[in-house]
Amino acid sequence: MIFRANSKGLFHAGEQVFSCAIGRGGLAAAADKLEGDGVSPIGVWPMRRLLYRPDRGPAPVTALPVRAITPQDGWCDDPAHPDYNRLVQLPFSASHEILWREDGLYDLVVVLGHNDDPPIAPLGSAIFLHLAKPDYAPTEGCIALSRADLEAVLAQAQPGDALAIEA
Numbered sequence: 016m017i018f019r020a021n022s023k024g025l026f027h028a029g030e031q032v033f034s035c036a037i038g039r040g041g042l043a044a045a046a047d048k049l050e051g052d053g054v055s056p057i058g059v060w061p062m063r064r065l066l067y068r069p070d071r072g073p074a075p076v077t078a079l080p081v082r083a084i085t086p087q088d089g090w091c092d093d094p095a096h097p098d099y100n101r102l103v104q105l106p107f108s109a110s111h112e113i114l115w116r117e118d119g120l121y122d123l124v125v126v127l128g129h130n131d132d133p134p135i136a137p138l139g140s141a142i143f144l145h146l147a148k149p150d151y152a153p154t155e156g157c158i159a160l161s162r163a164d165l166e167a168v169l170a171q172a173q174p175g176d177a178l179a180i181e182a
Contacts (some may be wrong), residue, residue, distance in 0.1 A: 017059065017082050018168060019179045020158045024151065028171060031162040045129070048156075050137040055156050059179045060142065061128035062172055066114065068122040071179035075123065077093075077169035084121070088114040092130050094136030101134065103141050112141055120146050127178055144168075144178060 019027040022042050026035035040053035046059035048056040064080040066088075074081045086105075090096040103111055114121050121143075128141035139156065147159035158180065160168065 036159040038156040046138040100140035
């Protein structure tokens, strides 16, 4: 299945339509995406796996590969580092995101296959499908859904499914 998110803040999962947040920089062609620009990259991105925070609830029902995160998990966003756009263990000397967040946005994170096979600096890292803020405020380039909506998507998701980000 191909799930779809668009610039109007709508996320299509089969017959269901949900509200979603997109990047603060709007949408742009993947070839124009740069690290830190806040843009959600237009394209079709494989749903690689689900990361979840186990102290905030059990793993949701999904056929995607699942991994519990720990306080030592991070994501490298330093284009000059060999682990750019990869899961890393903290402490980590290069620039990175901390996955174990207090705000709950990464309690459920679907890693999308954007710029990962192989990663090319500086075309963007850490493009995820994750939990939205209550007001659906823009993300740093990810797509975000409410917890209930993301859990509904995960229940449908199968290995090989993808998220299309469309203008």
